[in-house]
Amino acid sequence: MSCKISFCLLIFTTSVDANTMLTELGLVNPGIEQLIEIYKGHPLALILASEPIKNIHNGQIYEFLEGTIYIPDVNMGLLDKLFFYLKNLEIQIMQKLAIATEPLLVSQISQFFPSTSLGEISQAIGHLWQLRLIEQADILAGDKILWVLNPLIKRYIKRRYN
Numbered sequence: 001m002s003c004k005i006s007f008c009l010l011i012f013t014t015s016v017d018a019n020t021m022l023t024e025l026g027l028v029n030p031g032i033e034q035l036i037e038i039y040k041g042h043p044l045a046l047i048l049a050s051e052p053i054k055n056i057h058n059g060q061i062y063e064f065l066e067g068t069i070y071i072p073d074v075n076m077g078l079l080d081k082l083f084f085y086l087k088n089l090e091i092q093i094m095q096k097l098a099i100a101t102e103p104l105l106v107s108q109i110s111q112f113f114p115s116t117s118l119g120e121i122s123q124a125i126g127h128l129w130q131l132r133l134i135e136q137a138d139i140l141a142g143d144k145i146l147w148v149l150n151p152l153i154k155r156y157i158k159r160r161y162n
Contacts, residue, residue: 017041019036032061034065044078045152087124090124092112093121094153098154100148133153134153136148
């Protein structure tokens, strides 16, 4: 399985795909599933994390995971390019999600932007979800979807915008 950098912001459909890629990258120690969970299956993040795991932590995933979320400069540059094309509202939504302590409903997000219509908020959230910059939380509020940031994106937002 090979992954071109330009397509690596996509998410694997299963953890088996991510596990296979990490095994092909030479990671076979315990901790692969936790690594996949922390990086939410983002191929680029997993590829970039695999190098310091192998070269600095001698393949010990748990040792690597004791530190903070790793965002190398190349990943920051790719995210910078992606964010350049986002609308201001989309960036502001992600900033609100980055500081939120719990997942948020669309209606809760819209409260941060009283002069913006719910339709515009929904459209922005849909676009961010298509780009996999935000995620649906693992839980629901009744029958409503809760939204969160991927930990890697959350770290990026906090670094670049706060």
